[in-house]
Amino acid sequence: MVPTAHYLVLSAILFAIGVVGVLTRRNVIAMFMCIELMLNAVNLAFLAFSRHLHQLDGQIFVFFVMTVAAAEAAVGLALIVVLSRQKQTLDVDQVNEMKG
Amino acid sequence: MLPYFALIILFPLLGALVNGVVGKRLSRSLIAVIGCLTVGLSFALAAVVFRELLLLGPDERTISFKLFTWIESADLTVDAAFLLDPLSVVMILVVTGVGLLIHIYSVAYMADEPGYYRFFSYLNLFIFMMSVLVLADNYLLMFVGWEGVGLCSYLLIGFYFDRKSAGDAAKKAFIVNRIGDVGFILGAFLIFRTFGTFNYLQVFERASEQFPSPEVGFGILSAICLLLFVGATGKSAQIPLYVWLPDAMEGPTPVSALIHAATMVTAGVYMIARSSALFSRAPETLLIVAVIGVATATLAACIALVQTDIKRVLAYSTVSQLGYMFLAAGVGAFGAGIFHLVTHAFFKALLFLGSGSVILALHHEQDLFRMGGLKKYLPATFWTMWIASLAISGVPPLSGFFSKDEILFNAFLLGHGVLWVIGIVVAALTAFYMSRLMFLTFHGTRRTGTTADHGGHGEHGHEPKEPSFLMTGPLMILAILAAVAGFVGLPAYLGGSRLEHFLEPSFALRYVQSSGGEHHSFSSEIALTVIAVLAGLTGIVIAYYAYLRDPELPGRVAGRLSGLYSAARQKFYVDEIYDRLIIWPIQRLSDVVLWRVIDVHVIDGLVNGAGGLVQYWSSGLRRIQNGYTRSYAAWVLLGAVLIFIYYYVVTA
Numbered sequence: 001m002v003p004t005a006h007y008l009v010l011s012a013i014l015f016a017i018g019v020v021g022v023l024t025r026r027n028v029i030a031m032f033m034c035i036e037l038m039l040n041a042v043n044l045a046f047l048a049f050s051r052h053l054h055q056l057d058g059q060i061f062v063f064f065v066m067t068v069a070a071a072e073a074a075v076g077l078a079l080i081v082v083l084s085r086q087k088q089t090l091d092v093d094q095v096n097e098m099k100g
Numbered sequence: 101m102l103p104y105f106a107l108i109i110l111f112p113l114l115g116a117l118v119n120g121v122v123g124k125r126l127s128r129s130l131i132a133v134i135g136c137l138t139v140g141l142s143f144a145l146a147a148v149v150f151r152e153l154l155l156l157g158p159d160e161r162t163i164s165f166k167l168f169t170w171i172e173s174a175d176l177t178v179d180a181a182f183l184l185d186p187l188s189v190v191m192i193l194v195v196t197g198v199g200l201l202i203h204i205y206s207v208a209y210m211a212d213e214p215g216y217y218r219f220f221s222y223l224n225l226f227i228f229m230m231s232v233l234v235l236a237d238n239y240l241l242m243f244v245g246w247e248g249v250g251l252c253s254y255l256l257i258g259f260y261f262d263r264k265s266a267g268d269a270a271k272k273a274f275i276v277n278r279i280g281d282v283g284f285i286l287g288a289f290l291i292f293r294t295f296g297t298f299n300y301l302q303v304f305e306r307a308s309e310q311f312p313s314p315e316v317g318f319g320i321l322s323a324i325c326l327l328l329f330v331g332a333t334g335k336s337a338q339i340p341l342y343v344w345l346p347d348a349m350e351g352p353t354p355v356s357a358l359i360h361a362a363t364m365v366t367a368g369v370y371m372i373a374r375s376s377a378l379f380s381r382a383p384e385t386l387l388i389v390a391v392i393g394v395a396t397a398t399l400a401a402c403i404a405l406v407q408t409d410i411k412r413v414l415a416y417s418t419v420s421q422l423g424y425m426f427l428a429a430g431v432g433a434f435g436a437g438i439f440h441l442v443t444h445a446f447f448k449a450l451l452f453l454g455s456g457s458v459i460l461a462l463h464h465e466q467d468l469f470r471m472g473g474l475k476k477y478l479p480a481t482f483w484t485m486w487i488a489s490l491a492i493s494g495v496p497p498l499s500g501f502f503s504k505d506e507i508l509f510n511a512f513l514l515g516h517g518v519l520w521v522i523g524i525v526v527a528a529l530t531a532f533y534m535s536r537l538m539f540l541t542f543h544g545t546r547r548t549g550t551t552a553d554h555g556g557h558g559e560h561g562h563e564p565k566e567p568s569f570l571m572t573g574p575l576m577i578l579a580i581l582a583a584v585a586g587f588v589g590l591p592a593y594l595g596g597s598r599l600e601h602f603l604e605p606s607f608a609l610r611y612v613q614s615s616g617g618e619h620h621s622f623s624s625e626i627a628l629t630v631i632a633v634l635a636g637l638t639g640i641v642i643a644y645y646a647y648l649r650d651p652e653l654p655g656r657v658a659g660r661l662s663g664l665y666s667a668a669r670q671k672f673y674v675d676e677i678y679d680r681l682i683i684w685p686i687q688r689l690s691d692v693v694l695w696r697v698i699d700v701h702v703i704d705g706l707v708n709g710a711g712g713l714v715q716y717w718s719s720g721l722r723r724i725q726n727g728y729t730r731s732y733a734a735w736v737l738l739g740a741v742l743i744f745i746y747y748y749v750v751t752a
Contacts (some may be wrong), residue, residue: 023734099727
């Protein structure tokens with residue numbers, strides 16, 4: 001049986017990859033996928049703890065996260081489509097009009 | 101029926117609302133009917149109430165009617181309640197009665213003026229506010245009416261608002277009255293602090309319990325009365341706040357008659373008479389009231405001697421007669437003061453309305469020296485005005501004779517010999533300036549219309565005409581009242597004053613000196629009366645010689661006393677002195693200190709400084725909001741890391 005710590009380390013690595021991806025990638029679709037990666041890293045941590053503690057709460061929470069992630073994907077992709085139509089670009093650094 | 105006397109105030113309010121809101125779309129005759137009918141209904145109701153009051157016993161003639169609780173807060177409860185007693189019923193009869201006559205007169209007088217509905221709306225509003233003032237059963241509600249009549253006065257003085265002088269006069273009246281009102285409201289607060297209520301009857305009862313004898317020295321009661329008196333000097337045009345009343349003549353003449361002669365300006369006298377239970381226990385203040393009253397009477401009479409504008413003569417005459425009323429109150433003869441108030445309302449309203457018909461007949465000519473010889477053109481105006489003029493001069497048996505005599509006799513009786521002498525002199529001056537006005541207006545030869553100096557009005561060259569019956573009717577009714585009203589207040593040697601007997605319950609709680617020697621012989625009273633009448637007749641005779649027999653005489657006298665004459669012509673420079681002593685320093689202070697230092701540097705500095713500080717801070721902060729999504733994500737990460745570290749440190 002794989003120890004819980006291994007799952008958590010994997011989760012942390014996935015999360016860190018997601019964070020670095022969001023911060024470094026300029027392609028908005030890549031950023032979006034990195035956000036999904038972070039969410040799934042969190043899901044993995046939930047499941048690991050759920051198994052470790054013999055409680056179902058964590059698994060239920062994962063369903064919620066997946067549902068929200070699906071909704072977010074729908075809205076996010078719609079925004080990206082609108083963005084690409086308006087600006088003919090997917091580079092987020094080109095979209096910086098909202099500044100003080 | 102009786103408790104519904106509060107309805108008296110309702111009708112004028114309705115009239116004011118209807119004329120004010122939809123009057124622009126109504127025809128002139130409908131506006132006039134609404135205006136007159138509402139006041140007429142009020143007067144009829146007041147008359148019915150008066151009749152019912154007479155049927156009750158003297159001790160039952162105090163009835164209050166509570167409409168609703170107006171203010172309730174901790175110890176303070178103020179009702180919107182109305183008090184009917186002999187004093188308020190006399191006042192309401194005068195207000196609605198004279199008011200009705202002047203409304204009717206205005207129908208014709210204002211017929212050619214624009215803003216007809218506005219005029220009647222204001223006039224009705226005035227009657228409403230004045231009714232609130234005299235019928236209120238506590239000082240706070242009285243203050244509502246007090247301010248309301250001030251507002252109406254302002255609106256009506258400035259009725260011809262396209263004339264700068266009218267606008268200025270309105271502002272002057274309003275501001276000077278506010279100075280007095282500060283005194284009134286402070287006095288009312290002090291009453292609440294001392295007696296714990298604003299209600300008249302409770303205040304007077306507690307005052308008579310707490311002060312069984314008059315206050316020695318200048319204490320709390322004297323302070324209350326002095327503050328109330330400051331309010332009265334504003335509203336009733338006494339020294340030092342009388343300066344607004346002569347300027348108030350900028351308003352239409354019926355307004356001068358109603359507000360600035362017959363009713364509103366007597367509010368101060370009414371208020372002091374109403375507070376007789378307080379004033380009679382504050383001898384220090386009472387003396388101040390008497391001295392101010394007689395000083396005002398003298399000063400105003402002196403100025404009236406030399407004014408050439410017909411309305412200004414009457415305005416100063418009003419100030420002077422109000423001085424008499426304050427003299428009456430000051431010597432403790434509150435009933436005599438109210439008596440003079442009533443008779444004065446009749447004859448002064450008549451004089452103003454008469455002058456209005458003269459002014460209208462001469463196409464808005466107000467200079468006495470451009471009138472003359474109008475006797476044959478305006479017979480009704482001529483006769484009625486002479487009756488009023490003789491009444492104010494104290495010629496028996498007209499009304500002014502009885503009321504003025506009652507005041508002077510009371511002043512003498514209470515040991516104020518000096519005040520009596522000055523009062524007699526003022527009576528002579530009054531007779532002189534009134535006769536001067538009459539001789540210059542109606543007698544002699546016409547000084548206008550025939551000469552070229554009036555050429556601008558060439559098309560009006562036809563002869564002056566008596567106005568319609570709508571105007572002469574009220575003149576005749578007022579003339580009858582001015583002639584016979586005195587018989588309700590006969591002196592003791594003719595059977596005593598029925599009016600003062602009727603008013604007695606309203607003054608029941610005042611302090612009465614129980615000293616002996618009250619009994620004076622009738623012969624001394626008659627002797628004093630004869631002196632007063634002789635003084636008045638002397639004034640008339642001198643005026644006759646000076647302005648009819650020997651028209652050169654006034655010029656010679658003026659030349660001999662040129663300093664005094666020009667000082668009186670310039671109203672003793674009181675306006676200029678106020679300007680120099682009060683207005684100029686305030687303007688300089690505002691300009692040099694308040695504007696250039698406080699406003700520019702302190703206030704603007706604070707405001708600009710606050711803005712500048714925020715700008716300074718945000719110039720740094722706004723670099724954070726750079727529009728790059730990934731930099732925001734980095735900030736979010738930084739925040740998350742910081743929170744993580746924080747919890748790690750705290751929980752560790």
